[in-house]
Structures are given as structure tokens and as C-alpha cells.
Amino acid sequence: MGAIAGLFHPSTPKPVDPARVRAMAAAMAHRGPDGAGEWTAPGVGFAHRRLAVIGGAAATQPVATADLRYAAMLDGTILNHAALRAELRGLGHRFVGEGDAEVVLHGFAAWGPALLDRLEGAFAIAVHDAATQTLFLARDRLGAKPLHLTLLPDGALIFASELKGLLAHPLLRRAPDAAAVADYLALGYVPDDACMIAGVEKLAAGHFLLVERGRALRGARRWWGLPDAGEAPADALLPELRAAVARGAGAARPAALLLGGLGDAAVVALAAEASAKAVATVGVGDDGGVAARFATAHRRARLDDLPALLNDLVAAFDEPCGDPAALAAIVAARGSGPVVMSGAGASLLLEGGRWRRFARRERWRRWRWTLPGLGAAEADYALATGAAEASELWSAARERAVMQRFATAWRGGDPLDAALRTDLATRLPGQVLTIADRAGMAAGAEWRTPFADARLVTFVLSLPGGARRARTSPLVGAVARYLPATPVAAPPLPVSQWLRGPLRAEVARLERSRLLAELGWFDTARIAAGIERHRGGEDAQAALLWRLLVLERSLSRLFGWPASA
Structure with missing residues (x-):
């Protein structure tokens, strides 16, 4: 390591x-x-x-x-x-x-x-x-x-x-790569082929x-690719999860991160089941009662000094990471020991909500909700990733190029299976595992991810299609008896309040950015209008403003350009 x-x-x-x-x-x-x-x-x-x-x-x-x-x-x-x-x-x-x-x-x-x-x-x-x-x-x-x-x-x-x-x-x-900037604005991360x-x-x-x-x-x-679909028994999922957590833990006795969500809770539950001693856990915010339920040795980290954490994020990742949860990941990994473990990737692999959105694509087509010039497959992917936000700041032609590149992997066949495979090929390494690697390494810690265990992924791809289409996710069914009665969900980070509060000065500097103006790639008038709407209470602007804020800082660090006037 x-x-x-x-x-x-x-x-x-x-x-x-x-x-x-x-x-x-x-x-x-x-x-x-x-x-x-x-x-x-x-x-x-x-x-x-x-x-x-x-x-x-x-x-x-x-x-x-x-x-x-x-x-x-x-x-x-x-x-x-x-x-x-x-x-x-x-x-x-x-x-x-x-x-x-x-x-x-x-x-x-x-x-x-x-x-x-x-x-x-x-x-x-x-x-x-x-x-x-x-x-x-x-x-x-x-x-x-x-x-x-x-x-x-x-x-x-x-x-x-x-x-x-x-x-x-x-x-x-x-020299900057404009296509990678387009990818980032569309997806919130820079994929592995850019x-x-x-x-x-x-x-x-x-x-x-x-x-x-x-x-x-x-x-x-x-040398390795995602295996073909099979017909594995759905009741074998829990033993496969146990084995993946055991492989991830090994002899290291890692701390478990409780950043919110069912995957983290499942990792803690299965690690506690296999350990004679209290599992060390670290959380940021409400852990949904998981730490108390499994009597863990729990420490709560705090998201303090957000301007400094934003600098830490940019320094740790080099390329921009548009997921605000990366801040919580950096804070949680600090002081947690040389090895940490989490349920990162569980929602992508097993919780199923994102896949079911793809199943509604015929309904989306009837609504005629599409980006200009996109085919149905590209439009579906744009909806699933929130890529439409980027079209306000980037040319439609560039946006189409991004969508076409990532939609071709799952044209035809079972849309749910193809959507999962696309996520495993793009979002898993480009976003989920990048956050785990950079946040962990920034803290001098190895971050292990049992839900990105190749054996477990192979098993999940072999589950019958009906198990993945069920209203209740396969993961909920496998670990239900371990979990609190109330649903375990990741609490949303208050990004809008951050941008209006502790990061308001950073937003003001973004509005005056010489870098974005001098590049000539962005409609700075639209950026200013979006900032003004956000100040007026329109939370819909927060995600894109966050991406732009991180992007500008990252470009400045990578190329030595002026960050603001």
C-alpha cells in the first residue's frame, strides 16, 4: 500500500x-x-x-x-x-x-x-x-x-x-483537456477514460x-472483464456479503466508516457479527442508530472549517470531484487508523433504486424530456446522471458527445443489467472508488470496499433479473434482521446552506473568477444569474454551483491560473 x-x-x-x-x-x-x-x-x-x-x-x-x-x-x-x-x-x-x-x-x-x-x-x-x-x-x-x-x-x-x-x-x-471538463460538468467526476x-x-x-x-x-x-449474467440463488447473497466483508477486514481489524446509507450499516453489522471485540466506527452526522445497535466504539467527526476542507478536497483529488460527500469521507478517514472499511458502492451494486429509474425510460420518452439532438439512450443517461444541468454552461454538441460515449455501453438487451454494467465500468472506478482512494490516502489510511469485491460483483451479476427488479432491494432483504426498525439512509448534506453560509465568500469569488472568464468556455452571465437565484433561495442551483466551485479551484491548482480577481 x-x-x-x-x-x-x-x-x-x-x-x-x-x-x-x-x-x-x-x-x-x-x-x-x-x-x-x-x-x-x-x-x-x-x-x-x-x-x-x-x-x-x-x-x-x-x-x-x-x-x-x-x-x-x-x-x-x-x-x-x-x-x-x-x-x-x-x-x-x-x-x-x-x-x-x-x-x-x-x-x-x-x-x-x-x-x-x-x-x-x-x-x-x-x-x-x-x-x-x-x-x-x-x-x-x-x-x-x-x-x-x-x-x-x-x-x-x-x-x-x-x-x-x-x-x-x-x-x-x-494543457487542459476541454473534453474532460465537459465530462466533469455532465457527470460530477472525471471518468477513467479522460x-x-x-x-x-x-x-x-x-x-x-x-x-x-x-x-x-x-x-x-x-485481462479481466465483467462476467456474463447467470442464475445464482438469491438466498446466497448474505453468505457472499459475509465473505466479502471478511476478505476486506483480513487481519487488519479496520475501523468502519458510518457515512450514512445501508451499505455502511451492513458492513458494520457483519463486521460486528464476526468480531469478539467492539468494532471501531467513525461517523459524520447522524448514523441512524447503527453504532448504538452494534455497541461499537464510536467516534463522531465534524465538518468544521468548510473553506479549509474545500482546499483539502482539491489538494487530495487533483482532478475535480463534484460529490460533496467527499468532504465527509476525508474528515472521517482522519485518525481512524491505517486501515478503514466502508459500504461504498453498495447503492450502485445492490440497492436498486437507480436501476429502477432506467426501467421508467419509456415514460420519460412519452414526456419528451430530452436534450437537443440526443437519442433516447443518451437522454436516459442524461436524466439518470443529472447531466442536463451542464447544458446551460456547455455547448449542446459537447454535451451530446459526452452522453453518446457513455450510453453506447448499454444499448440493447436488458436495460437494468446494462445500466448496472455501465455504472460498474464508469461510476464505480471514476467516482466511488476514487473517493475511497483519495480520501483514505490523504489521511494515510487504506480504505477497503467490500462492495467492490470482484467475487461479490461477479455473484451479483449472476442474480436473476427478478431479484434486481424487486421493490425491496436485494441488500435490504439480505441484512434486514440486523438493521434498526427505521430505514437506514444517508442524510443529505446541506450544500445550499454551506454555499449561503460558511462558503458564501467562496461563491462570491466564483462570481468574479478571472479564470472562468478568461478561458472563454463558460457563459459567465449565466453563472452570475445562477448565483443570484441561489442567493434568492433557489436550492436547485446548488449542485451545479458546487461543481463549478470545485472545478475552478482544481483548474487553478493544476495549471497555476488565477483563481479569482
């Missing part, structure tokens, strides 16, 4: 300055406060920041084989590292320590890219093979751990866990990239 950063020369093995990769890793020191390491060879350099979760602080990275053929590093946790280590020892591999990065190192030496099929957990990995002069980069199945990469003007490929790691390299050219900095890519979830020196750079290849 921690941060990885590196540089590879694909054409010729030029010398690598260790200070360059060291600076890239240092920019992400918050991800790994327990140690740092670096390794260089002709044409390649690795650097790592370590958060000690498995193997202790002594399990430093990068790691290399005794003959120096292979070098590797890992961001994340390999949950089945002990079993894999035993298997590799049986094959004759010798280990120096107990860290899971060594499992990646020797596993790649033994099995090559096929190692990925054996790994369980959240991970981004880098492996160098000196014999074949190749760099291997890979990301976990559902995208829990991030990996950014780009080519520099001198031809070098650089990569890093977070965008700020790339920004630490002086040769990186910083980046605010033009030319920077994110390795897609379930993909690997093999770079061979002296050969043309090929695109990433998929």
Missing part, C-alpha cells in the same frame, strides 16, 4: 536520474508516510512511498530478485498474499521478507502476466524485466487503485499513482500495459 512512480525509456536505455523519480514519489508522500525507496537501472527508474499494512515498515519497495532480472513495486494490498507465497515457495522461490510486493515480484517471475488472474485485492503494479527489456503495468479488476501515465517530449513514459506524481516531473506539459491534463491517460480497470523497448507502443489490453 502506498504510492508508485516511475520512468521508462521505450526507445533506448538512457540514464535515469534517481532524483526525478524520487521527486515524483515525494509528491505523493501522504500515501506512504512509513517509508520510501527507489531503484534505477539503464533506461528505467522506480520510486515508492510505503504505508505499512502488510509485512511491517521493513517491507520496503521497490523489490528485486537476487539476479536483478526482475524489479517490482505495488500500490495496494494483495489479500491472498500468504497463500501465493506458500505456492511460490513450493516452486523454489526464496523470499526476504513478508511484504506482498515480493509476492508480485516472484509471481511475475513464475507466471508472467497470468499472475494477475491469481491476485485478489486492490492493486496497481509495475514490473521491469531486464532480460526482455519490458515494463509491465497493471491495475486491479474494478479500479480501486489508480495509475496515471503519459509520454514526455523526450519520449520517456512516466507513470504515478496520482496525477500530482506526474506533475512533479519538469518535462510534463500542462483526464484534465491533455495527453495524460489512466490505465483502465482490469487492463495491463506491456511496453517493449525498441518496439512501437501498443495499447493496454484487458
